[in-house]
Amino acid sequence: MGSTNKVEFQKSVSTDRPFEKILIANRGEIACRIIRTCRKMGIRTVAIHSEADAHGLFVHQADESVCIGPPPTGQSYLQIERIVNAAKMTGAQAVHPGFGFLSENNMFAAALENEKIVFIGPRSHSISIMGDKISSKNAARKAGVSVIPGDSRIIKDVEECKMVAKTLGYPVMVKATAGGGGKGMRIAWSDNDCEVAFRLATNEAVASFGDDRLFVEKFIEQPRHVEIQILGDTFGNVVFLNERECSIQRRNQKVYEEAPSCVSTPELRKAMGAQACQLAKAVDYITAGTCEFLVDKNRNFYFLEMNTRLQVEHPITEMITGVDLVEQMINIAAGKPLPFKQSDIGINGWALEARVYAEDPFKEFLPQTGTLRRYREPAKGPNVRVDSGIQEYSEISTHYDPMISKLVTWGKTRQEALDTMATALDSYVIHGLNHNVPFLRSILDHPRFKAGDINTKFIQDEYPEGFSRKYLQLKESEVERLYAAAATTFWKIRRDFSSQTPFTVCVTFDQKTRDIVISNDKEVKIDGKSVSFTNAYERGNYFFDTLLGNEKAIVQLIKRSSHHLVLQYKGIKYDFEVRTPKEQALQQYMPQPEVIDEESVLLAPMPGNIFSINIKEGDKVAQGREICVIEAMKMQNIFYARKDGVVKKVYVKQGDAVQAEQKIYELE
Secondary structure, eight states, X not given: OOOXXXXXXXXXOOSSOSOSEEEEOOOHHHHHHHHHHHHHHTOEEEEEEEGGGTTOHHHHHSSEEEEXXXXXXXXXXXXXHHHHHHXXXXXXXXXXXXXXXXXXXXXXXXXXXXXXXXXSSSOHHHHHHHSSHHHHHHHHHHTTOOBOOEEOSOOOSHHHHHHHHHHHOSSEEEEESSOOTXXXXXXXXXXXXXXXXXXXHHHHHHHHHSOOOEEEEEOOSSOEEEEEEEEEOTTSOEEEEEEEEEEEEETTEEEEEEESOTTOOHHHHHHHHHHHHHHHHHTTOOEEEEEEEEXXXXXXXXXXXXXXXXXXXXXXXXXXXXXXXXXXXXXHHTTOOOSOOGGGOOOOSEEEEEEEESEEGGGTTEEOOEEOSEEEOOOOBTTEEEEESOOTTOEEOSSSOOEEEXXXXXXXXXXXXXXXXXXXXXXXXXXXXXXXXXXXXXXXTOHHHHHTOOOTTHHHHHSTTOOOGGGOOOOHHHHHHHHHHHHHHHHHHHTTTOOOSSEEEEEEETTEEEEEEEEETTEEEETTEEEEEEEOOOTTOSEEEEEETTXXXXXXXXXXXXXXXXXXXXXXXXXXXXXXXXXXXXXXXXXXXXXXXXXXXXXXXXXXXXXXXOOOTTOEEOTTOEEEEEEETTEEEEEEOSSOEEEEEEOOOTTOEEOTTOEEEEEO
């Protein structure tokens, strides 16, 4: 695995400030993360923000702020002239673009250069070459780097897209030439897929990057996605800071990342690192960048693309090397040489990053919007890092990416990092909207993931029908734990009114009721069976430890009312009805809720805009027919008919803004 001596560069910050003031041309968690390093370096910061972000955490953390426009990104965070003017107005000497938005826009870099404002990133000509996926592949070929087979032409229409795809042979990847983050990228396995891929990739590319250009390349099946972090300075020095494994992806968006990679060997790491540095030198690259590779089962690797910016997953590289990448970017931009050489870069332990999103994994990962009623991050320390841009009562809106945070854990070994991640996820308090923690916990417990037996098709192979509760089968001991937790929590809440023991309750879960007798703080009887159980719940706690026998686990209390408890275990919410025997006897007389046929009505699962509506009243529709496309958070989501029928009513038209649970159409 190479050297295990951690490089402690983070502790040796120069007192010679490279800049007095830096403007951050971004928002959210990455803006907060850049501000953190700037404070450490004694540099003042300027935040730009849209009207929707006026009360954002990053705005409060910055020393100054400038509003640059309305909520849509095209009218604010993508407005080059306004951002450059904000830098001039505030006297910022440099601009850090973060990632996304204008971070790989050579016109933005050039505009700053023209105003003698330092762009904390590559030179504009390097972005022009490497920020475009087609020209970067041409440059890689010229530099002797192994690349994926593909067609370098810009695809002008869907017919040309299908023609190129047939020439290369399906499956192919239809991909935007600009940007990243999984947007503007669609896999096609057939001509029909190609038509859909071309349409959606084009729309997403325009919405995310303001650039509709696409190209097509061969899709390599079941590879690992491994990337090399590089740093280059203005003196011609280029080093690589080991690799990151990013194979756990859904719709080309990364879910988990780790460093180092399970597949890597010293020889593979050295070979990929050498090619990454070779390419960087060939295009006169400076600052932080990432060369992404696909690695097949025989450890052959192919250059995928270069990200000419800071990566979302950069924290895991920082955790295993001790290098603050933002600090190095700032110093490089100020003309300072790298303070280390390749032989100084070691690997200390293992780091894991989970991307925590406001999305509903049980409803095809649809983005969620709303207010974070309760928000508590896991306890941070040397082994746990949380990069976020939100706080309690923050709004997750339709305008931007629904990321809540990046949760990073470290361990001396991969297993230690995994165990710490499990504890951190279980103690992460996120109330008010749905999130993907259940999915993250499911992957974390998956035997293949734990064994490191992964590739980019892991989610597709292991969750072929999407994520559902069928992947969350509880063991009998876990069921006992939840019954006991519900009963003892209910008892502790009611203790002010009824402190007697034994205390008997009827607990209903999943339509099954069990009688539970609480003898004392450490023993319960479930249907007459004695169970050793300890519940550490105290009033005001959101999560608490439980001990079933010798097995410890964290349980969260999400909601409670007089007879209703919602407990969360491994990210999943479980509903319990808890009553005394007398209350349970009276329950049969209560009215039952109405059952609605959800297949006959399509409700908008999240706020967004109707990009297209493809039915009208009186149409006969078959199950699986495309009904509409809703655009939310820069992603396009297709919705299909759930059953055959005749359209009774269409409630929306193209261009309409819709709210969550709003009716789209209804069948007779």
